[in-house]
Amino acid sequence: MTVATLPTRKDEAYRYADLAALETLWPLPAERIVLGAGEQGARAIVVDADGAQARDIEIVLGEGASYDLRVLNAGRAYGRVAVRVTLGKGANFHFGAAQLAGGDQTLEIVTEVVHAEPDATSNQVVRSVLAGHATGTYLGRVVVDRGAVGTDGEQSIRAMLLDRTATANARPELEIYADDVKCAHGCAVGELDAQGLFYLQSRGLPPAEAKKLMLQAFIAEAFVGAAEEERLTQAAIAALEGLL
Amino acid sequence: MLKIDNLANEVAGKPILKGLSLTINAGEIHAIMGPNGAGKSTLAYTLGGRPGYDVTGGSVDFDGADLLAMEPHERAAAGLFLGFQYPVEIPGVSNVQFLREALNAQRKGRGEPPLSGGEFLKLAKEKAGLLRMDMDMLKRPVNVGFSGGEKKRAEMVQMGILDPKLAILDETDSGLDIDALRVCGEGINAIMRKSDKAVLLITHYQRLLDYVKPDFVHVLAGGRIVRSGGPELALELEQHGYEAVVA
Numbered sequence: 001m002t003v004a005t006l007p008t009r010k011d012e013a014y015r016y017a018d019l020a021a022l023e024t025l026w027p028l029p030a031e032r033i034v035l036g037a038g039e040q041g042a043r044a045i046v047v048d049a050d051g052a053q054a055r056d057i058e059i060v061l062g063e064g065a066s067y068d069l070r071v072l073n074a075g076r077a078y079g080r081v082a083v084r085v086t087l088g089k090g091a092n093f094h095f096g097a098a099q100l101a102g103g104d105q106t107l108e109i110v111t112e113v114v115h116a117e118p119d120a121t122s123n124q125v126v127r128s129v130l131a132g133h134a135t136g137t138y139l140g141r142v143v144v145d146r147g148a149v150g151t152d153g154e155q156s157i158r159a160m161l162l163d164r165t166a167t168a169n170a171r172p173e174l175e176i177y178a179d180d181v182k183c184a185h186g187c188a189v190g191e192l193d194a195q196g197l198f199y200l201q202s203r204g205l206p207p208a209e210a211k212k213l214m215l216q217a218f219i220a221e222a223f224v225g226a227a228e229e230e231r232l233t234q235a236a237i238a239a240l241e242g243l244l
Numbered sequence: 245m246l247k248i249d250n251l252a253n254e255v256a257g258k259p260i261l262k263g264l265s266l267t268i269n270a271g272e273i274h275a276i277m278g279p280n281g282a283g284k285s286t287l288a289y290t291l292g293g294r295p296g297y298d299v300t301g302g303s304v305d306f307d308g309a310d311l312l313a314m315e316p317h318e319r320a321a322a323g324l325f326l327g328f329q330y331p332v333e334i335p336g337v338s339n340v341q342f343l344r345e346a347l348n349a350q351r352k353g354r355g356e357p358p359l360s361g362g363e364f365l366k367l368a369k370e371k372a373g374l375l376r377m378d379m380d381m382l383k384r385p386v387n388v389g390f391s392g393g394e395k396k397r398a399e400m401v402q403m404g405i406l407d408p409k410l411a412i413l414d415e416t417d418s419g420l421d422i423d424a425l426r427v428c429g430e431g432i433n434a435i436m437r438k439s440d441k442a443v444l445l446i447t448h449y450q451r452l453l454d455y456v457k458p459d460f461v462h463v464l465a466g467g468r469i470v471r472s473g474g475p476e477l478a479l480e481l482e483q484h485g486y487e488a489v490v491a
C-alpha cells in the first residue's frame with residue numbers, strides 16, 4: 001500500500017482522500033507489525049490531534065497468530081488510517097474502529113485484509129459519526145487467495161449522519177479466489193432514530209445529552225472487548241462532545 | 245395542575261384535536277376513553293411535546309407555566325411524565341445509565357444537586373421492587389428484548405424513579421396479562437395516588453380502572469371531549485359501547 005509518489009484520485013485507496021493535506025504528510029512512514037506463529041498482539045490507536053495525520057500500517061500474522069487492532073479516528077483535521085493485513089493459516093484479525101468528524105473535515109479508514117492461507121478469520125467493525133460538512137470514508141477490501149479455504153471474513157460498517165450536509169462513503173469489497181469460504185458484509189448509513197430521541201428527551205434529557213447517549217452506544221460496538229476499552233470510550237465521548 | 249383549553253392540533257397537516265378542554269387538579273385521577281382514531285394518543289404526544297404534533301390553537305397551563313412553550317425535556321423537569329403505548333428500544337444504552345442521567349438532568353433543571361451512583365441504585369431498587377422487576381433487567385439496554393408486559397412495567401419503574409407530578413399514561417394496560425395488569429395498577433397507585441400528584445389514564449378498557457380507580461372519566465371522540473362523568477361512565481361504556489354513549 002505504500003506508494004513512493006503522491007497518490008492521485010485515480011488510486012482507488014485515495015479516491016476520497018484530502019490530497020492537499022496528504023501532501024504535507026507525504027511520504028508516510030511505514031509501520032510494520034509482524035507476529036510469528038501462535039503469537040498474540042493488541043493495539044489501540046487514538047488519533048485526536050489538531051493537525052492532519054495519516055498512518056500506513058502493515059500487519060503480517062503467522063500461523064495461528066491473533067491480532068486485535070482498535071482505532072479511534074477523531075482528530076480535528078484530515079485523518080487517515082490505512083491498514084494492510086496478511087493472514088497466515090488459522091490466523092485471526094479483529095479490527096474495531098470509530099471515526100468522528102465535523103466541520104469540513106475528511107476522515108478515512110482504509111483496510112485490505114488478505115486471507116493468504118486456509119482457515120483464517122477476520123472481523124471488522126467500523127462506526128462513523130459525521131456532522132456538518134464532514135466526509136467519512138471506509139474502504140475495506142477482503143481478499144481470499146486461491147487455496148485459502150475455510151476463510152471466515154466479516155465486515156460490519158455503519159455510519160450515522162448528524163446533518164444532511166455530511167457525507168459517508170462506505171465500500172466493503174470482497175475478492176474471492178477460493179471455494180468453501182464464508183464472507184459477509186453489512187453496510188448501512190442512517191440518521192439518529194427520531195422516536196428514540198424523543199423517548200429519551202421525554203424522560204428529561206436535553207437534546208444534546210440524548211444524542212450523546214445514543215451515539216455513545218452506536219460507537220461502543222467498535223470498542224467492545226478491547227483491552228483499552230475504557231480509554232477508547234472516554235476519548236470517543238470527548239470527541240462526541242466536540243461534535244454536538 | 246393541568247388546564248387544557250380549547251386545544252387544537254395537526255399531525256402531518258391533518259387536524260386531529262379539535263378544541264379539547266380538560267382540567268385536572270392535584271389529587272385527581274382522570275381516565276380518557278374513546279374509540280380508535282379519536283385522538284387519544286395524539287393528546288398524549290402533544291402534551292409530551294413530540295415533534296410533528298403541531299398545535300394550531302388553544303393553550304395548556306401546567307402549574308402556572310405555559311406547557312406548550314417548553315421543550316420535551318423541560319416538560320419532564322417541570323414534572324410531566326409520559327407513559328408510552330409503545331416504549332422505544334434503545335440498543336446499547338442501559339436503563340440504569342439512562343435513568344440516572346435523565347433524573348440528574350431533571351434535578352439540574354430544577355436547581356437540585358445530582359444523585360450519586362449509590363443513591364440512585366438504592367432508589368432504582370426500591371421502585372423496581374414496587375413493580376416486581378429484577379434489577380438485572382434494569383442493567384440491560386432500554387426495552388431491548390423486553391416482552392410487551394416487561395416494557396410496560398419498566399415504564400412504571402421509570403415513573404417511580406423520576407417521581408413526576410403528573411403522569412399521562414397512554415394505554416399502559418395494552419399488552420399486559422392479568423397478573424402484569426394488577427402489578428402495573430398497584431404500581432400506579434403506590435407512586436401516583438397522592439394529594440400533590442395527578443394522573444391522566446388513556447385506555448380502551450375498563451379493566452385497568454378496576455385497579456386504578458378514576459375520579460373522572462371522559463369520552464374522547466372526533467378530537468374533543470364529548471362526555472364527562474364519574475367512574476360509572478366507564479362501566480356504561482363497557483356495557484353499551486362507544487357508539488351508543490357518544491351518540
